[in-house]
Amino acid sequence: MIVNVENEKCIGCSRCYEVCPLDVYTWDEQTRRPIVTYEEECQMCFICQEECPADAIHIRIPITFW
């Protein structure tokens, strides 16, 4: 996985869903957790990781880009 969300740490604020410029996330209103729906469209801009107040998101740079 490139976009890793730790659901236990997540506080359900939906900030990641709000800020992602490429609309990678969708939002599950019932569980109040983000769903990584379009991971292949992630640009690895790190904005969601930066903005997450609970430090629950980790973007891993895939080794194909080393």
Added chain:
Amino acid sequence: MDVLVIGAGAAGSMAAIKASEFTDKVLVLEKAVLRSCGNLAMGHHSGELNPMTNMPGGPTSEQFVEGYLSSSSGLSGIERPLDKYIIAEEFPAIVRDLEKWGLEIYKNPDGSYANYWEKFIGERMESGVEIKGGSMKKCLIAELGRRNIMVVERTTAVDLLTHLNVVAGVVGLNVRTGELTAYHAKSVIMCTGSSSRTYIVSPGRRWFWMRDVGTNSGDGRGMCYRAGVEMTMMELIRTDHMIGNTMGRYWGGKMVNWKGEDFLKETYAKKWGRLWSMHLKTMEENAPLYWDATGLSDEKMKKRNAYASYEKHKPDIYLPESYQQRGLDPRRDKVEAIPTPIGFLGGADFGYNGSTSMKGLYAAGDEIWMDSLSGAFVFARRAGEAAAKYARQAMIQPIDSKQLMTIEETTFAPSKLPNGIQPQELEEKIRGVLTRYGNVVKSEGMLKHGLRLIKELRDRVIPQLSAKNPHDLMRSVEVRNIMDVAEMHMAAALFRTETIPYGRHFHHRIDYPNQQPGWYRQRVVIRHENGEMMLSRRQTTEQRVPTREEYLAVKEVKP
């Protein structure tokens, strides 16, 4: 609306802010959200702002343009030097405005710039001030807020509404709800950025991996082209160096070939563009090329780190993250720099006030051939003023219901085909075609074949596009723009039978390896007419430093 701005990046924000000084009816459409839109949000802010001309010790406007023309760009033969003169004259005042809005510039206790510099880069005299780059995006967002300028987020512009070659508004698609809205406006300013989603820059399926923000699918270019607006400079490819498959947001250090030789000296001596030189060096089997920062002083390294800042809300964290995740140390490790196509220079042909060939339609930023933050700001401000002044005297145009219906049908057609071809798949194919047939090295045969493939995709795949949700509808809207841009680039490159090794953007035809006198000062103009792409030539201005009188004649921004 009086003024409708498409895109809330650097140019869009600046245009909207300026327009708001003349009218309170300003609206901005943004495909993403303010926080994360445009290249500034990707960290394409710089630790420095230039040119800071006409300051004590620094270059005058004339010297700045002279330096520009005596460097590589002056030999390209396709410049419009007054653009640069206008930037030199008007950018420092914009920097002072930005500072009022919250931009953090390093200052001395007495208020003067702490790190004002002027230096020669090659033969070019430049000057600038050092800033906290991360505060740039923040200050624009803050100022839009203070002026109560409404930004409609998650809304992509789909197509222009026109009436007898006068702009009437734009149709927008909400990419979360799938709702289509017609925005009626007296004037429109196109600020959708570069066409970055045009090549596949890396192996694998990660085709959103690119230098500029991934939302940049050339939407403005596609919309303008389909509406019959004159486009120009589309043959010139934009490249940049990707470092370790990351963008080269990297200052300090030097570029070396695999033997460790600093080949840029040769580049400056021959006045080639730096990126042309990298491209040539790759072909000459000097590859791989490296950015070598191992010898940087502590002070320079500190500056570099400030540029690629870790600080919260300063989003340029990619480079340090990349180093950290890969276990690299810039002090120890040279990193490969790969010259990579990142889009095209050209766009709508524009006047000194940002006007296009369509009445009421303006363009600014990477949408047109600005390719610098200073250029984006200066011409966005001009476009904002011109569009607002135009709106004050213009009548609102009627919306053509037939046109609106056609746009609606085209936009929603993929929703009616649940089992067709996904727009993402088509995009990957178009970008594959450009990467193979329209890459930095071009020839007649390859370009013709590439154009045939695009036509085939247009005829056969567009009617089969499928979208299951608003997100895919957005990608369907984008892929039409990517296709138009790809076709424009290859057609213009085929038309221009010469090679231009100069300037920041080059054009390389292996079948026409030299610059041709017959093409000097000639720009390729593209226009969409009765479903056909028409190509022609137009002469640009003389390649010399403009006179003061020439600037004064365009200084006042007219509608």
